[in-house]
Amino acid sequence: MALTGLGERDHSGELNMIPVKVIVINDRSEKISYSTTVTEGWTMFGALNELQDSNSSFKFSYTIDKHYGIFLESVNGLSGSIKDNTYWQLLSQKPGGDITPLEVGMGCYQPQRDENLILKFITSTQKRDLFHHDL
Numbered sequence: 823m824a825l826t827g828l829g830e831r832d833h834s835g836e837l838n839m840i841p842v843k844v845i846v847i848n849d850r851s852e853k854i855s856y857s858t859t860v861t862e863g864w865t866m867f868g869a870l871n872e873l874q875d876s877n878s879s880f881k882f883s884y885t886i887d888k889h890y891g892i893f894l895e896s897v898n899g900l901s902g903s904i905k906d907n908t909y910w911q912l913l914s915q916k917p918g919g920d921i922t923p924l925e926v927g928m929g930c931y932q933p934q935r936d937e938n939l940i941l942k943f944i945t946s947t948q949k950r951d952l953f954h955h956d957l
């Protein structure tokens with residue numbers, strides 16, 4: 823079968839580089855901001871790998887969920903834990919926009935130019951607070 827889509831705009835071979843920021847908010851509410859450049863169309867997972875490869879002060883680890891894909895497990899050595907009711911929440915802020923939680927995991931999400939990708943460590947004493955709409 824012919825790969826008709828390959829001649830179209832998204833497959834023109836042009837690689838647009840876009841700057842993004844990754845902002846880490848840890849368990850002491852300290853904020854660390856990193857800048858990186860990614861290729862348009864990369865996932866957030868790709869962006870975090872690029873940052874990790876180019877900046878030795880940023881590290882992350884992940885697990886693979888068979889149904890939903892890539893789950894962010896730890897950032898800079900601090901791990902979320904279901905047992906302790908903690909996790910790393912993924913948030914985004916587009917230029918001039920509000921901060922909103924991502925509706926998909928980092929393996930699906932594609933960052934845009936000048937977007938802030940926020941990784942926020944969430945601690946909760948109540949199980950129900952872990953649900954997305956309460957955050």
Ligand code: B12
Nearest residue numbers: 887890891892893894909910911912923924925926927952
């Ligand atoms: C509970 C829950 C969570 C809990 C899970 C831990 C816990 N306390 O149980 C917490 C709060 C940690 C969580 C986090 C997130 N979640 Co959630 N979560 C759910 C929810 C409401 C129920 C899952 C469940 O318990 N199923 C029952 C158990 C028996 O099945 P299970 O397969 O073992 O469940 C596991 C997976 O669902 C996994 N999980 C939960 N969320 C996510 C998200 C991703 C991307 C991955 C890979 C795995 C994963 O954790 C569960 C326990 O191990 C579902 C919606 C739904 N109705 O299914 C959303 C859902 C799975 N989550 C979703 C999302 C987007 C997220 C976040 C990315 C939100 C964010 N902006 O930060 C984060 C993950 C961030 C990260 N670190 O990578 C989406 C996934 C959509 C997609 N295609 O990617 C769903 C479908 C909600 C939605 N938007 O409709 N979540």
